Amino acid sequence: MTQPIKELTLLQPDDWHIHLRDDAALATTVPHAATSFNRVICMPNLVPPVKNADDARAYRERIMQQLATSDISAARKATFDPRMTLYMTDHTSVQDIEIAAKSGIVQAVKLYPAGATTNSADGVTDILACADVFAAMEKYNLPLLLHGEVTHAHVDIFDREKRFLDEVLGKIIASFPTLKIVLEHITTSDAADFVLAQGNRIGATITPQHMMLNRNDMLLGGIKPHMYCLPILKRATHQQALLAVATSGSPKFFLGTDSAPHATDKKEAACGCAGCYSSATALPLYATAFDSVGKLDKLEGFTSRFGAEFYGLPVNTNTVTLINTPMQIPTHYPYFNGSTLTPLMAGETLPWSIKD
Ligand code: NCD
Numbered sequence: 001m002t003q004p005i006k007e008l009t010l011l012q013p014d015d016w017h018i019h020l021r022d023d024a025a026l027a028t029t030v031p032h033a034a035t036s037f038n039r040v041i042c043m044p045n046l047v048p049p050v051k052n053a054d055d056a057r058a059y060r061e062r063i064m065q066q067l068a069t070s071d072i073s074a075a076r077k078a079t080f081d082p083r084m085t086l087y088m089t090d091h092t093s094v095q096d097i098e099i100a101a102k103s104g105i106v107q108a109v110k111l112y113p114a115g116a117t118t119n120s121a122d123g124v125t126d127i128l129a130c131a132d133v134f135a136a137m138e139k140y141n142l143p144l145l146l147h148g149e150v151t152h153a154h155v156d157i158f159d160r161e162k163r164f165l166d167e168v169l170g171k172i173i174a175s176f177p178t179l180k181i182v183l184e185h186i187t188t189s190d191a192a193d194f195v196l197a198q199g200n201r202i203g204a205t206i207t208p209q210h211m212m213l214n215r216n217d218m219l220l221g222g223i224k225p226h227m228y229c230l231p232i233l234k235r236a237t238h239q240q241a242l243l244a245v246a247t248s249g250s251p252k253f254f255l256g257t258d259s260a261p262h263a264t265d266k267k268e269a270a271c272g273c274a275g276c277y278s279s280a281t282a283l284p285l286y287a288t289a290f291d292s293v294g295k296l297d298k299l300e301g302f303t304s305r306f307g308a309e310f311y312g313l314p315v316n317t318n319t320v321t322l323i324n325t326p327m328q329i330p331t332h333y334p335y336f337n338g339s340t341l342t343p344l345m346a347g348e349t350l351p352w353s354i355k356d
């Protein structure tokens with residue numbers, strides 16, 4: 001009989017989709033991210049958004065200043081590498097793309113359909129009208145990161161991702177045959193199948209919550225606001241399909257936590273914010289999900305290889321060790337201005353932890 005795995009050493013993971021926020025929030029989010037990840041793709045949905053290379057450079061400097069004063073090891077500080085994204089608006093120009101591509105710090109362009117999610121009011125109102133900008137991204141090999149949901153008020157919230165595949169994504173892929181595209185935080189078997197059916201320039205990120213939870217977890221026996229994110233958790237069959245593709249060894253699927261902090265009082269409210277905070281415990285969460293289907297041998301590809309390969313970046317050479325010792329997810333972390341941050345699955349015990 002094979003012995004259960006006690007320790008698992010992985011090439012250091014990268015997080016290809018994270019929200020670090022800005023200013024005082026960085027004191028919490030930066031050390032959490034830097035403890036587990038080398039490269040992090042920083043989402044640009046600040047207020048106001050990161051719209052051009054100058055904004056991106058200034059934001060990266062604020063992150064690096066925070067890193068310098070954070071209480072984490074020198075080794076983790078040395079390898080942490082925030083990669084920036086531009087927030088695409090109706091006014092993004094070909095010149096913005098050209099300058100960003102040549103800046104050396106902008107890794108991708110993020111497209112939020114207007115009104116899709118937190119801080120997306122400046123998002124694109126007519127995606128199919130962005131042809132010149134997509135063509136410029138194609139020319140300069142700058143990937144397009146998509147929040148893949150349609151936003152028309154009459155479309156049911158559970159159908160928004162599928163409608164985006166059917167009505168928008170297929171057209172973009174057909175019109176820009178060499179544009180690299182990441183369908184971010186996929187939530188349905190439809191999205192998984194769609195991505196599998198495309199060539200290798202189309203990839204997808206998957207969050208811990210969409211692999212581990214479904215809408216019953218969020219809604220049965222009382223509403224759990226800390227499980228509410230967008231795109232919203234779907235039914236169990238979708239959760240199972242996402243876990244299956246993530247653990248399949250397909251290089252099209254890679255780690256993107258979508259860790260998206262909102263203070264506890266903004267989540268536990270009459271109109272609660274969308275976003276789950278998972279950054280500090282993401283590696284134990286993903287390990288627990290992979291272990292639940294006996295696929296720990298597939299974890300490293302998902303966490304540490306496939307994203308880098310998709311972006312054409314070198315795979316990390318340093319490592320992190322996970323250990324099969326239970327850990328309790330903190331009930332909350334201190335956040336700025338005396339507020340707190342409640343993480344995903346707060347207070348629950350996971351079988352895996354990060355070895356010191
Ligand atoms: C994100 C946020 O809070 O910035 N929220 C979320 O529910 N995922 C935005 C996003 O990625 O959609």
Ligand code: ZN
Nearest residue numbers: 019043258260
């Ligand atoms: Zn996000």
